[in-house]
Amino acid sequence: MRVFLDFEKPIAELEAKIVELRQMSEPGGINIAEEVAKLEEKADRQLRLTYSKLSPWQKTQVARHTDRPKAKQYVETLITGFTPLAGDRAFAEDEAIIGGLGRFRGRAVMALGIEKGQDTESRIRHNFGSARPEGYRKARRLMELAGRFDLPILTFVDTSGAFPGIEAEERGQAEAIARSIEACLEAPVPLVATVIGEGGSGGAIALAAGDAVLMLEHAVYSVISPEGCASILWRDAAQAPAAAEALRLTAQDLRQFGLIDRIISEPLGGAHRDPAATI
Structure with a gap:
């Protein structure tokens, strides 16, 4: 299980939703794969944004x-x-x-x-x-x-x-x-x-x-x-x-x-x- 730091909470929430979606059986009318791809893209953007501006304390x-x-x-x-x-x-x-x-x-x-x-x-x-x-x-x-x-x-x-x-x-x-x-x-x-x-x-x-x-x-x-x-x-x-x-x-x-x-x-x-x- 991945350990998230305090400042990574928004990323943790997005990744938790991705895991939850992947575990769901695909209901009619909803494309799970498409939703997962959107969330993964959002999580990646959030990760890049967070790690591009880490403070010295966050780097510690x-x-x-x-x-x-x-x-x-x-x-x-x-x-x-x-x-x-x-x-x-x-x-x-x-x-x-x-x-x-x-x-x-x-x-x-x-x-x-x-x-x-x-x-x-x-x-x-x-x-x-x-x-x-x-x-x-x-x-x-x-x-x-x-x-x-x-x-x-x-x-x-x-x-x-x-x-x-x-x-x-x-x-x-x-x-x-x-x-x-x-x-x-x-x-x-x-x-x-x-x-x-x-x-x-x-x-x-x-x-x-x-x-x-x-x-x-x-x-x-x-x-x-x-x-x-x-x-x-x-x-x-x-x-x-x-x-x-x-x-x-x-x-x-x-x-x-x-x-x-x-x-x-x-x-x-x-x-x-x-x-x-x-x-």
């Missing part, structure tokens, strides 16, 4: 959509013969960050991604894409390994930010993120980073300080979430839409500022409507 909602393709889907589809590698060789394995070896268009590469998970079970397992220090230390280890074997690095970024728990701070979260950013910058091989959903704070930069940084059309990339910014500036998380506007976090804004290199178009209605085409 699209970037967080639960059906949006996640890092694991990109890796499994684009990277052939993918062999996952685990652990930071110091403390533990962190499943919020996935990584391993494979081939992209026949070329051996190292692929890394921040994985949010697709359902309740996998979201809990991947800690909703919020990595702990061992996750960033694993990322650093794999980037250094790629450098030793002359393997280009591809990263897929989708996180609201690094895990902020006390245990993460005790294990050196800030240092781990800084070292991961350092590994990105010092890698002796090309590193291409793609923000596929949320690019949140240092937790995203840790895998996105690349030679080329790409963003999907409706992805966002910011030093802080709109809710976090609103809580600091206005002491009111309800001001998140205003914060999103001020943060200039959309792909279009960041391309204009020269902070990213390329915007990747999404299917009409966002990546969540057609994950396969997006990937």
